[in-house]
Amino acid sequence: MLNFFLKFFGSIGKKFINFVAGIGHFFIFFSSAITWMFKSPWYFKKISQQILDIGYFSLPVVGLTTFFSGMVLALQTYNGFTEFNSETTVARVVLTSITRELGPVLTGLMVAGRIGAKMAAEIATMRVTEQIDALGTLGTRPMQYLIAPKIIASLICIPLLVLIGNTIGILGGYVIAVYKLNFNASLYLIATIEYLHLIDVIQGTVKAAVFGLIISMISCYFGYNATKGAEGVGFATTASVVISSVLILTSTYIITALFFG
Amino acid sequence: MKKKLDKKIIIEVSDLSKSFNDNIILKNINFKLVEGESLAIIGASGSGKSVLLKNIIGLLKPDNGSIKINNTEMVNISRNAKEKILLELGITFQHGALFDSLKNWENIIFKIANKEKINNQQGKKLAISIIKQLGLQPNILDLYPSEISGGMQKRVAIARAICGSPKILLFDEPTSGLDPVTGSLIDELIKTAVKTIGGSAITITHDMASVCRIADKVILIDKQTISWSGTPQEMFRSKNPKIQEFVKPINPKEFFK
Numbered sequence: 001m002l003n004f005f006l007k008f009f010g011s012i013g014k015k016f017i018n019f020v021a022g023i024g025h026f027f028i029f030f031s032s033a034i035t036w037m038f039k040s041p042w043y044f045k046k047i048s049q050q051i052l053d054i055g056y057f058s059l060p061v062v063g064l065t066t067f068f069s070g071m072v073l074a075l076q077t078y079n080g081f082t083e084f085n086s087e088t089t090v091a092r093v094v095l096t097s098i099t100r101e102l103g104p105v106l107t108g109l110m111v112a113g114r115i116g117a118k119m120a121a122e123i124a125t126m127r128v129t130e131q132i133d134a135l136g137t138l139g140t141r142p143m144q145y146l147i148a149p150k151i152i153a154s155l156i157c158i159p160l161l162v163l164i165g166n167t168i169g170i171l172g173g174y175v176i177a178v179y180k181l182n183f184n185a186s187l188y189l190i191a192t193i194e195y196l197h198l199i200d201v202i203q204g205t206v207k208a209a210v211f212g213l214i215i216s217m218i219s220c221y222f223g224y225n226a227t228k229g230a231e232g233v234g235f236a237t238t239a240s241v242v243i244s245s246v247l248i249l250t251s252t253y254i255i256t257a258l259f260f261g
Numbered sequence: 262m263k264k265k266l267d268k269k270i271i272i273e274v275s276d277l278s279k280s281f282n283d284n285i286i287l288k289n290i291n292f293k294l295v296e297g298e299s300l301a302i303i304g305a306s307g308s309g310k311s312v313l314l315k316n317i318i319g320l321l322k323p324d325n326g327s328i329k330i331n332n333t334e335m336v337n338i339s340r341n342a343k344e345k346i347l348l349e350l351g352i353t354f355q356h357g358a359l360f361d362s363l364k365n366w367e368n369i370i371f372k373i374a375n376k377e378k379i380n381n382q383q384g385k386k387l388a389i390s391i392i393k394q395l396g397l398q399p400n401i402l403d404l405y406p407s408e409i410s411g412g413m414q415k416r417v418a419i420a421r422a423i424c425g426s427p428k429i430l431l432f433d434e435p436t437s438g439l440d441p442v443t444g445s446l447i448d449e450l451i452k453t454a455v456k457t458i459g460g461s462a463i464t465i466t467h468d469m470a471s472v473c474r475i476a477d478k479v480i481l482i483d484k485q486t487i488s489w490s491g492t493p494q495e496m497f498r499s500k501n502p503k504i505q506e507f508v509k510p511i512n513p514k515e516f517f518k
Contacts, residue, residue: 138421
């Protein structure tokens with residue numbers, strides 16, 4: 001009986017220690033990556049490649065997602081507020097929801113799925129095929145050459161993607177309001193401009209930057225520490241998308257609470 | 262004999278041991294590589310040859326023991342000092358480890374391009390001069406590693422290792438997966454690199470024909486330790502059963518007078 005309890009608590013203790021060690025390991029990686037971001041040489045070619053990949057090639061998926069979200073939001077809000085002065089209410093709800101929450105969160109989740117998975121798989125493959133080891137023997141620091149450009153590009157691109165996504169989302173709401181619900185276009189636009197607050201845009205951009213950091217750090221961390229061949233690459237990819245998504249949804253609440261709580 | 266003793270020690274491994282968890286891989290490994298010498302490390306698959314190489318280049322940290330390269334202790338060395346030492350080495354990995362996001366010519370000149378600014382034209386010219394020695398055609402330079410055969414990838418990896426003419430060469434199974442003609446071409450290249458530029462090489466291999474062609478000295482890793490060492494000619498006279506197993510398929514008359 002005593003043995004059973006010892007084994008039971010032993011296994012729990014081991015898992016807890018591994019969990020704490022994992023967090024510690026991540027923060028060492030995090031601080032190292034941040035340090036390398038500010039050290040020369042900066043690999044501008046790598047950074048621009050990443051900007052193209054994260055920013056430009058994510059535009060269609062982000063645009064489509066936010067456009068349809070804006071449309072759905074306009075439609076649902078209209079159904080809910082049909083008895084009130086809907087024109088201004090729909091505009092206000094679409095604007096606030098998109099700029100404060102839906103724009104950043106949807107963009108974050110889309111980029112986590114598209115780019116986070118790609119980053120993790122790419123780095124994990126490099127790890128298990130000894131390419132990262134080879135980098136270290138060729139006078140290049142893997143953290144500086146591989147990881148830092150991805151973090152820098154994410155921090156630049158995701159806020160920009162969110163700003164573009166916000167605009168497209170608001171446009172989606174406008175299209176439904178004007179062409180399906182037959183709202184007055186001028187009144188809708190005036191209401192949108194009237195309710196557009198700088199603090200909402202700033203908060204959305206701050207969220208986007210935090211999401212950029214979360215996606216790139218988590219993906220690079222799991223990729224960089226991948227083991228066990230193809231299975232390890234699969235694990236790194238799945239873990240990076242799942243953990244990034246969970247952290248995006250968690251941190252959006254914390255940032256909202258900090259700004260408006 | 263006296264002349265040999267006077268030669269500069271390039272790599273010195275003393276009492277090196279390495280284990281993963283409770284699994285002992287290497288125990289009390291001792292050997293020296295002197296200037297102008299070509300050393301072959303043989304042993305069964307999983308005997309720890311690649312682990313030994315990774316310890317030497319600092320990718321793994323030994324549990325205990327010392328590794329000196331050009332008289333500099335590599336264990337617990339600072340990152341900057343280690344990077345400087347590694348720049349003097351030409352290394353190939355078991356599976357090539359070519360960067361698949363870069364074209365072949367970018368792979369070959371990677372180390373040089375990091376040290377000094379060279380334009381694409383200069384880089385390609387340099388890469389062409391190296392791949393010619395390896396029997397590769399220049400048309401592969403603009404392709405990515407995934408677009409060429411495994412044997413070609415191996416040769417591109419060797420080209421990357423010898424680019425910049427490093428004095429210390431470390432090869433992990435350079436001829437595995439290559440046809441016999443290309444294999445002997447690689448052997449010839451290793452031999453030339455060692456003899457003409459006064460370099461030193463460690464080659465990990467299973468290919469005994471290759472050992473006979475390139476090695477001045479051979480060590481056998483068996484049961485976690487060096488169980489035999491000597492010259493290639495001595496291998497054929499050895500009574501060590503493992504060595505006998507290794508040399509059985511080889512006819513020494515093909516290689517030695």
